[in-house]
Amino acid sequence: MAIPRQAFASLLLLVLPGCLLRCTAAQSQPVGEAELLLQIKRAWGDPPMLAAWSAASSAAGAHCTWPHVGCDSAGHVSRLDLFIINRATGPVPDAVGGLSSLTHLDISNNCINGTFPTVLYHCRSLQYLDLSVNYIGGELPDNIGHGLVPNLSTLILANNEFNGTIPASLSMLRKLRHLMLDSNHLIGTVPQLGEVTSLEILWLANNPFDAGQLPTSFKNLTNLVSLQVDNCNLVGDFPSYLVKMPKLEELLLGYNSFTGTLPPEIWGLKKLQWLDVSSNNLTGDVVVDGFAAMSLVIIDVSQNKLSGTIPEVFGHLKNLTDLDLSDNNFSGEIPVSIGRLPSLMTLSLSNNRLTGTLPPKFGKHSSDLSYVDIGDNNLTGSIPEWLCSGSRLRSLLASSNRLNGSIPVGLAKCVTLVELSLENNHLSGVVPRALWVHGKLLTLFLRNNRLTGSLPVMMSNNLMMLDIGNNNFVGRIPTMALGLVHFSADNNQFSGEIPPHIGYGMPLLQQLNLANNKLSGNIG
Numbered sequence: 001m002a003i004p005r006q007a008f009a010s011l012l013l014l015v016l017p018g019c020l021l022r023c024t025a026a027q028s029q030p031v032g033e034a035e036l037l038l039q040i041k042r043a044w045g046d047p048p049m050l051a052a053w054s055a056a057s058s059a060a061g062a063h064c065t066w067p068h069v070g071c072d073s074a075g076h077v078s079r080l081d082l083f084i085i086n087r088a089t090g091p092v093p094d095a096v097g098g099l100s101s102l103t104h105l106d107i108s109n110n111c112i113n114g115t116f117p118t119v120l121y122h123c124r125s126l127q128y129l130d131l132s133v134n135y136i137g138g139e140l141p142d143n144i145g146h147g148l149v150p151n152l153s154t155l156i157l158a159n160n161e162f163n164g165t166i167p168a169s170l171s172m173l174r175k176l177r178h179l180m181l182d183s184n185h186l187i188g189t190v191p192q193l194g195e196v197t198s199l200e201i202l203w204l205a206n207n208p209f210d211a212g213q214l215p216t217s218f219k220n221l222t223n224l225v226s227l228q229v230d231n232c233n234l235v236g237d238f239p240s241y242l243v244k245m246p247k248l249e250e251l252l253l254g255y256n257s258f259t260g261t262l263p264p265e266i267w268g269l270k271k272l273q274w275l276d277v278s279s280n281n282l283t284g285d286v287v288v289d290g291f292a293a294m295s296l297v298i299i300d301v302s303q304n305k306l307s308g309t310i311p312e313v314f315g316h317l318k319n320l321t322d323l324d325l326s327d328n329n330f331s332g333e334i335p336v337s338i339g340r341l342p343s344l345m346t347l348s349l350s351n352n353r354l355t356g357t358l359p360p361k362f363g364k365h366s367s368d369l370s371y372v373d374i375g376d377n378n379l380t381g382s383i384p385e386w387l388c389s390g391s392r393l394r395s396l397l398a399s400s401n402r403l404n405g406s407i408p409v410g411l412a413k414c415v416t417l418v419e420l421s422l423e424n425n426h427l428s429g430v431v432p433r434a435l436w437v438h439g440k441l442l443t444l445f446l447r448n449n450r451l452t453g454s455l456p457v458m459m460s461n462n463l464m465m466l467d468i469g470n471n472n473f474v475g476r477i478p479t480m481a482l483g484l485v486h487f488s489a490d491n492n493q494f495s496g497e498i499p500p501h502i503g504y505g506m507p508l509l510q511q512l513n514l515a516n517n518k519l520s521g522n523i524g
């Protein structure tokens, strides 16, 4: 009886590796490392950046001088730094497994595909492995933690196409200090890594894990410096053991579904530089008893349901560049100290219930200030004169408040400004002429105020969106605004004739609203 074809095929598969083993053993001369490097080069399609790797220059030991190759004192290849050799396409070739002294392999930022290269299990000296930013996919092998050398300290698999669950065996790699699996398609639960207490950097962000909590074993990871688990489908109360990780510098928990309050002790983490808990379901007042996090550079608690007042102590953070408290339920006044932050670049406080005035000298001491969003609050008083004093301001978004007074000349003359939204306020006075004609402004929204003044005949060519409806503007409609797409000036006191060839002067115009003015003539 004939052996069924399928069974025969699997028999062959079983036999093959043994045969290969015998064949290589019979050769009794291991393939030289120079030859292995040339095989790697060929497998990846002879990338131009490896042109200097050539058989002609492969005299004994010469390969140690090839670019991107490092050798140990015994003349064995110990390092390959092949990041961004660009056109490296195809899987990791088996030849890599022959480099038995390899300690450091970086082949990140290429177009490498295939599945996880288990051939690396042969590299028994490996300490550093970076395969990130490639197209390597499929499931991680179950035995990865037993296969890779136990001394491995860095494993970077981020930004690939890995799917399936994270193998539990990873926790056998007890010397791991850096583990980055972020931006893949990993599912299942976040693995127990509580025994890998050497971990300093753990990045799991941007994976579609099943909804679940961080494993409680994580409380063991007290050496963590950076934990990035944003966008991981995490639920449950804010993991309070995180506040007992004194080395934490980066804590990114955003875009999950954490509930409960932000533990006040979080602000006691002395080394914390980057805190991101945005887009969760956190509630309660932000309480800052025992503040010690003076190194904070970025605070993002936006898109939660946090309440209470803005902690005054935030205004004493010398290195704070970004403060985002938007889309919450904060109330009370903006502390004057916030207006003196020396490193501040972006401030987002929009969509809260803030009252009171803006710090009067806001901007004067923040020379890098470029983005201010305070819209949708209940702020009163005037717009500070100094916002653009560092000549960096690109955006001022302050719509839907109760701001009054006039638009300061310092703001109108701000040549870096790209967007200005002041609609739905109580602003009055003449709009400084500089605002209409300066170069960079793309969007200008002043609707629903009590502003007056007139527009120049020619507006800036860059202006795309202009809404000045419901104000007290007078004079003529401009004849030229080459970039304008949307123009609303309804409910004002404009007079005279609508420019007869407005289509020539505003060739990109798609929407025009001039209703309720004192205009005559037709739109041509």
Ligand SMILES: *[C@@H]1O[C@H](CO)[C@@H](O)[C@H](O)[C@H]1NC(C)=O
Residues within 6 Å of the ligand: 089, 090, 091, 113, 114
């Ligand atoms: C890897 O990429 C090469 C070149 O783009 C392609 O020909 C090959 O089919 C890919 N292999 C896999 C396993 O995706």
Ligand SMILES: *[C@@H]1O[C@H](CO)[C@@H](O)[C@H](O)[C@H]1NC(C)=O
Residues within 6 Å of the ligand: 125, 127, 151, 153
């Ligand atoms: C293990 O790795 C460390 C560095 O992380 C290195 O100093 C040490 O020599 C390695 N030990 C072995 C046996 O490879």
Ligand SMILES: *[C@@H]1O[C@H](CO)[C@@H](O)[C@H](O)[C@H]1NC(C)=O
Residues within 6 Å of the ligand: 137, 138, 139, 163, 164, 165
């Ligand atoms: C992982 O991806 C591979 C190829 O892209 C696919 O064949 C396999 O079914 C996927 N596995 C899971 C668990 O999604």
Ligand SMILES: *[C@@H]1O[C@H](CO)[C@@H](O)[C@H](O)[C@H]1NC(C)=O
Residues within 6 Å of the ligand: 193, 194, 195, 197, 216, 217, 220
């Ligand atoms: C915490 O780490 C210790 C070793 O430092 C280990 O014995 C213990 O099992 C770990 N706990 C968990 C929950 O992983």
Ligand SMILES: *[C@@H]1O[C@H](CO)[C@@H](O)[C@H](O)[C@H]1NC(C)=O
Residues within 6 Å of the ligand: 256, 257, 258, 279, 280, 281
């Ligand atoms: C927040 O909780 C509400 C119900 O309380 C729920 O509908 C919503 O989906 C949750 N949002 C997030 C981001 O978890």
Ligand SMILES: *[C@@H]1O[C@H](CO)[C@@H](O)[C@H](O)[C@H]1NC(C)=O
Residues within 6 Å of the ligand: 294, 295, 296, 318, 319
């Ligand atoms: C602020 O940043 C500077 C420069 O990076 C650093 O030297 C200084 O220690 C930081 N200050 C605090 C309080 O962390």
Ligand SMILES: *[C@@H]1O[C@H](CO)[C@@H](O)[C@H](O)[C@H]1NC(C)=O
Residues within 6 Å of the ligand: 305, 307, 308, 329, 331
């Ligand atoms: C906002 O905070 C106030 C107390 O300051 C509270 O009464 C109200 O319910 C909160 N609103 C939301 C949506 O959480």
Ligand SMILES: *[C@@H]1O[C@H](CO)[C@@H](O)[C@H](O)[C@H]1NC(C)=O
Residues within 6 Å of the ligand: 352, 353, 354, 376, 377, 378
């Ligand atoms: C602003 O204040 C007014 C009057 O105090 C109040 O009616 C309104 O609800 C407040 N708006 C917001 C967004 O808090």
Ligand SMILES: *[C@@H]1O[C@H](CO)[C@@H](O)[C@H](O)[C@H]1NC(C)=O
Residues within 6 Å of the ligand: 380, 381, 382, 404, 405, 406
């Ligand atoms: C702005 O409003 C405040 C009260 O909120 C008032 O005291 C002040 O006189 C107003 N300023 C102007 C210029 O209208």
